Amino acid sequence: VGAQTKIELSPREKPVTISKHIYGHFAEHLGRCIYDGFYVGEDNTAIPHTNGVRNDVVAALKELQIPNLRWPGGCFADTYHWKDGIGPKEKRPAIVNNWWGGVTEDNSFGTHDFLDMCELLETEPYLAGNVGSGEVQELADWVQYVNFEGRSPMSDLRRQNGREKPWKVKFWGVGNEAWGCGGHMTAEYYSDIYRKYATFMSDWSNTGGLYRIASGANSADYHWTETLMKKLPKNLVKGIALHHYAVIDWNKKGPAIEYTDEQYFRTMKSAWFMNELVEKHSAIMDKYDPNKEIALVVDEWGGWYEVEPGTNPGFLYQQNTMRDAMIAGMTLNIFNNHADRVKMANLAQTINVLQAVILTKGEKMITTPTYHVMEMYKVHQDAELIPLAIDSKSFVWNDEAIPAVSASASKAKDGKTYLSLVNIDPKANQDVEINLGKAFSGVSGRVLTSKELRDFNDFDAPQRIAPRPFDGSKLNKERLHVSLPPFSVVVLALDEQ
Ligand code: AHR
Known part of the structure; x- marks a missing residue:
């Protein structure tokens, strides 16, 4: 038989490296991802932590060798004003998370907390800038605050807040889902806005240039990619994003655990659609960038189902079965095989949200089937594609x-x-x-x-x-x-x- x-x-003549950044993760201020996920607070006596960040989470993610972590959103990023999250914690203003459950947060997890956590995780931060509701100066200041070594208004403020050395953040998102929650912009309008914001995000670190990533297409919106490729100056963009979730139907997503056989097939079909998306968006990029200098950055992907019964619908908490392991394995194969164009990706999201690798409940923490796929596949990070x-x-x-x-x-x-x-x-x-x-x-x-x-x-x-x-x-x-x-x-x- x-x-x-x-x-x-069949090894190719011109070798291509599978960038480790394909194995990136995403942490948004959403539900229990940051608060009660990564961060349990400096005063917590029940859960072992380092500066409020759970030690068990750090150990589990270090095992995965996560190469980068995107923060603070998502949709949240275009509502986030970073200056609310610096300085003494008791003085930080409380804000309402409009997109996700309408909950009030106290801003106790801000820029220092995130960037110090990335050092703990030995991972590279990927900051998503606020273009939707923030000013150009605000984003330019954020870059100066985290990256500038010498004396300047923002680096002096950083020092005043206890951090002498800059963190030298390379990866920067210029807005998120500009076609939707990031401002409902057209591709043409966003391209112009991008040019302005990107211009003033100077490379204060002098470490070879910021890696600016443009907010990209929603799934099969090929016009978006075409417009950005046409209109963005090459010296101001290193990556163009793409978001695609494995979802059956946005109005009827189906349960995370007790799905039917048909729902399983539909999820697999939606996940496999990533292959076509990557190929078609890449073909458009090839027309304008035949040497593949601009990356396709799939900075949101994963399975999206109905939330677990009894949980806050705005928190997007879902269980993770073998179906999720299938999505992860298949999608990472797709990314690996297109490593000449796909150089970065971020699974949504790391803890307690959507296709999480970690779930927490009080003192308990578990790893999901998706975690195990990520762990098994880490051998491909920075390896040569065959x-x-x-x-x-x-x-x-x-x-x-x-x-x-x-x-x-x-x-x-x-x-x-x-x-x-x-x-x-x-x-x-x-x-x-x-x-x-x-x-x-x-x-x-x-x-x-x-x-x-x-x-x-x-x-x-x-x-x-x-x-x-x-x-x-x-x-x-x-x-x-x-x-x-x-x-x-x-x-x-x-x-x-
Ligand atoms: O990952 C959840 C949300 O999905 C993000 O905030 C947004 O960018 C996308 O629509």
Whole structure:
């Protein structure tokens, strides 16, 4: 019997690195992501913390080697006035989070808190500037405040607030979802606004230029990308964003756990649509930037469902099942395979919001199936992409079909070749025949799956889903045969001869 799915690896002449920044995360002032997620307050005596940031969260995220963290939003970013969040905490003004649940926050987590936390996490900060409701001067000041070493009004203020050295923040978003919550702008209007804001965001750090990222398209809004590519001066933009969530229907998103088989298929179809989005937005960018100097930055992606029953609808708290592991594995394969254009991405969101990698409940903290996929895939960070051709069997629902298997491969700095494979078919095993292009001497790996598709990790069963050793592969020189269980993610390490 022939294999159902065939894969062929073929190293390219001009090597492409899979930027580690594809494995980025996102933390918004939304629900319990920052407050009661990352940050439990300096005075907390029940939960071990460093300056109010949970130690267990820091340890779990360091294990993932998260390369960057986007903050403070999201929609929140275009309402956020950073000067409200500096200086003595008791003097900071309370604000109302209009977008997310209408809750009042005391601004106890601000610029210093976030940037110091990034140092703790050993990750690069990615600050999203307020373009929607903030002034040009306000954003220019923020850059000077966090980046300038010498004496200036803003760097002196920073010192007064206890921080001598600048943090030297490289990644800056110039607004968020300018087509929606960021101001309901047209692409043409935003392009002009962008030029103005970007001009005054000087590179105070002198560390080789700010990495300015323009607010990008909503899913398939190709006109947005085309307009930005036409109108933004190349010296003022390093990345153009794209947001796409795996969602069934914005008016009927369906539950996070007890989804039907059809809802599962629809989520997979929406997640797989990322492949088309990346290819079509990239094709537009290729016309204006054939040397691929501007990155496509997918700074919001993930599954979006109805909130857990009984929780605040504005907090976007959802559980995370094997369906989410499928989204993560498939999407990261898509990003890896398009690493020549996709150089950064941010899963939404890190803790207690949407497709989270961590959930917390009081003193308890658990990692989700999505966390485990991120951990298994970290071998691809900054590795050399090995392009592959794949002929996959289909996952069919009535008369619709999407590929059942996705894959990506890379050669890492440790000398090993890594291959990540995902089978989204909830019922069928997949036999995969891989031509590696050259002989290898050994294979080992791990698999993430579970008894049931709808399984999840819970505060009472935190390890129900975790990677296990995988024995479903057989290597014969340059031929590898893999038997992928239903709804599974497998990452294999291949040793050179
Ligand atoms: O991630 C949740 C929200 O989704 C973000 O705030 C916004 O940018 C997007 O619409």
